[in-house]
Amino acid sequence: xxxxxxxxxxxxxxxxxxxxxxxxxxxxxxxxxxxxxxxxxxxxxxxxxxxxxxxxxxxxxxxxxxxxxxxxxxxxxxxxxxxxxxxxxxxxxxxxxxxxxxxxxxx
Numbered sequence: 001x002x003x004x005x006x007x008x009x010x011x012x013x014x015x016x017x018x019x020x021x022x023x024x025x026x027x028x029x030x031x032x033x034x035x036x037x038x039x040x041x042x043x044x045x046x047x048x049x050x051x052x053x054x055x056x057x058x059x060x061x062x063x064x065x066x067x068x069x070x071x072x073x074x075x076x077x078x079x080x081x082x083x084x085x086x087x088x089x090x091x092x093x094x095x096x097x098x099x100x101x102x103x104x105x106x107x
Contacts, residue, residue: 003092004042006052007031010078013051016085017092023047036061043068049092058100069095074105 003017007025014022025031030041035057042050049069053076063070071091075081081088084106091103 001048001092002046003049003051004028004038004047006038006050006054008053008076009051009073010076010081012078013073013081013085013088015082016088018089020092039063039066039068048097049095051088051092063100065098067097069097070100071095072100072102074103080107 001020003020003022005011005013005022005024007030009024011024025033025038028041030038033041035054039050039061043066047068049071051071051073053073055072057070057072071088073081073088087103087106091101095101
């Protein structure tokens with residue numbers, strides 16, 4: 001699976017995604033691009049999953065007809081996420097195309 005991490009998601013989240021092709025928005029030169037444009041770019045470039053920590057994306061964007069799956073994390077706090085990499089991995093491995101999944105705080 002090809003995965004892109006939004007720029008507000010710590011790069012260490014890629015440690016939960018072994019076996020996947022993981023890129024960051026910043027490394028792709030997509031830093032500072034609006035969420036709508038990021039969604040378009042991710043789909044156009046063949047990504048399967050977009051991981052975000054932005055709780056407003058689903059309210060700000062029309063996600064109808066998107067093939068890209070979106071995983072919304074409950075925080076972007078690196079140490080907290082690192083304690084739950086197994087939950088992130090399970091969510092990423094189980095998500096389906098065009099699904100929007102909110103990963104709730106497991107604590």
